[in-house]
Amino acid sequence: MRKLFIIAALLAAAGARAETPRDFLTRFEKEAGSAASAERGARFFNSKQGGEWSCASCHTDKPTQAGRHARTDKPIAALAPVANAERFTDAAKVDKWFRRNCNDTVNRLCSAQEKADVMAWLLTLK
């Protein structure tokens, strides 16, 4: 019984292992097969990609600050890791919100390259 408990605790700890924002940059670059460009990420983030909204429509072009939901006007906590330590620390959450928000902005899923570029830009923000 105690052994089971220890194994369960270890598994839970392994599952809960927090990622860092850098891990996501590495992951997306690896998936894309090429290096990220922060400059390209900034352009992607701040301009519309064929849809009604850009990323900046909600997150603003200064994601170190809080944003505002473009439909409901509700506040959105800052996206840049430097301003918000909770951002990009949970893979399930990161994947979920890239999936949702890419569909809202570019009307499709984002490519690994696009995600890598945005991550790179967000990580340059001070």
Add this chain to the structure above:
Amino acid sequence: MNADSTPVRVWDLPTRIFHWSLATSFVIAFATAESEKLRDIHVLAGYAMAGLIAFRILWGFVGGGHARFADFLPTPTTVIDYLKSLLGGKPQHYVGHNPAGAVAVFLLLGFGITAAASGYATYNEFGGDFMEEVHEAAANGMMAMVGIHLAGVVVSSWLHGENLVKAMITGRKHIRHENPAG
């Protein structure tokens, strides 16, 4: 119509309007769940669902006939007997909800209340990630009940030779006299 079948009024008008309104609002809420652009529609559909469920609970106590909770409150015995009769290929025939369906109805209402409450909490930013997880789990629970419900409608309609979809539109069933249970 079969000569040996009798038309019976089963579902009253409020129950039927509730049923199709709940189905519509659930489909809208589920379909708009992932979109921030449609977030206001999603929230509206959620409020509609909450209001409809509140009405249905009230109607379960003050409504009449087969709409009353007391009419189809399942017990372990009735559920097991019903499932046994189903596996035996000779399902007991209920005019209103059968016991297995009744379990699904109460689970659906429970998941619906949970989804609405946790959705309200998430939208108003209390409860955090946990509430969001609860919200998604409850919505998936509802979808599972809908899946079971639709399968039940198809199987039941076929086994008992009655059109259950039509019954939920017109309110009437043509009952064949077979293996009656309730």
